[in-house]
Amino acid sequence: MIETVGGAVPADALGRVSTNEHVLTDSRHLQRPTREGLQLEGLMRPDIVGDLRWSYMSLSDNLTLDDPDTAVAELALARTAGLDTIVEATSWGMGxxxxxxxxxxxxxGVNIVAAYGGYIDKTLPAWWRDQSEDDLENAYTTALTVAVPGTGFRAGLLGLLGTSAEITPAERRGLRAAGRAAHAAGAAVSIRLDGAARRAPEVVEILTGQGLSARRILFCNMxxxxxxxxxxxxxDTGAVVEFAFGSENYFADGARDATDGERLAFLVRLLEDHPTAAVTMSTxxxxxxxxxxxxxxxxxxxxRRIVPALGRAGVPAQVLDDMLVRTPARLLDRG
Structure with missing residues (x-):
């Protein structure tokens, strides 16, 4: 069974799954000036889209998803297009x-599987960051087996846990605590690695050292x-690797997203070279x-767009179904 915010459902009821989304979140503390050193102000509007593509973190209003009605409308569009389930991965540090x-x-009409955890150190509120490892393990166990605090539903997995370029003591405590709690509950852990580092093998070692199977580890935004x-x-460790499509923005001089064309070509090669790789996708x-x-x-x-493009690139329908349906269900199924 898989824990959703509406209760436990059979694994075969999930349908097509996006494994790393955010519905309501607040990352305004990450705002930075434009690449030219300016400050953008006001609300999201058409005339500012070009500025954001050039300096994506420069508008405060862009860095928050704050309206439930908007979330409903946007998810309903996705449901009409064939998306059945999302993993909502907003952790402490992201509001x-x-x-x-x-x-x-x-x-x-979209199933939501809620993750629960703490993000990268620099975003964490002090009350979360300064918890002991035992306290974190207790918090994670409660979210997985009793309820996410303030709700009547259980977390479907732990995450989105963040790691900095150098894993900090708070992040390391969180990883160890999450590994033990997830292992005991038969749950998974999702991780967002710093893109400037190559920390995945170290994270796998930390989590598996607490008893968690590598197959229960999801590396988001690879x-x-x-x-x-x-x-x-x-x-090849057995961990699940996720590719996120749809964003092609600059964050600073020399720091940009890949294009979807680059992501597609890379994923096709990965599937050819590592046919047993466990892969999921998101936006x-x-x-x-x-x-x-x-x-x-x-x-x-x-x-709507990436799956057909992968099909045109020769990825078999069975592999597409693995990435969208079977692999997410195996990852999230707690028996």
Missing amino acids: PRHAELPDIARRS DKVLDAAYVGDVA SVWTKGQLARHGGMGYAHVV
Whole structure:
């Protein structure tokens, strides 16, 4: 069975799954000036889209998803396009609003599996960051087996746990605690690695050292590091690797997203070179600029555009179903 915000459901009821999305979140603390040193102000609007593509973190309003009605409408569009389930991965440090998720799931018609965890050190509120390892393990166990605090549902997995370029003591405590709690509950852990580092093997070692199977580890946004040898080695550990499509923005001079063309070509090669790799996909929506109403690709991008493109590139239908349906269900199924 798989824990959703509407209760436990059979694994075969999930359908097509996006394994790393955000519905309500707040990352305004990550705002930075434009690449030219300017400050953008005001709300999301058409005339600012070009500025954001050039300096994506420069508008405060872009860095929050704050309206449940908008979330319902955007997810309903994705449901119409064929997306059945999302993993909502907003953790502490990203402004989670867990209690509002069941209503959004009901109104949109999309299953929501809620993750629970703490993000990268620099984003964490002090009350979370300064917890002991035992306290973190207790918090994770409670979320997985009793309920996410302030809600009536259990977490479907732990995450999104973040790691910095150098894993900090707080992040290391969180990883160890999550590994033990997830192992005991038969659950998975999702990880967002710093794109400038190559920390996945170390994270696998930490988590498996607490008893967690590598097959219960999901590395999100692996498209941030399109290094064939590195990603191939991660896939060969048995961990699940996720590719997020739809965002093609600059964050600083010399720091940009890959294009979807680059992601597609890389994924096709990975599937050819590592045919047993466990792969999932997402759009990793976490900002207003990614929503369809603001000119973004929206939550439906993978099912509407990426899956057909992979099919045209020769990826067999069975492999596409593995990435969208079977692999996410195996990852999330707690028996």
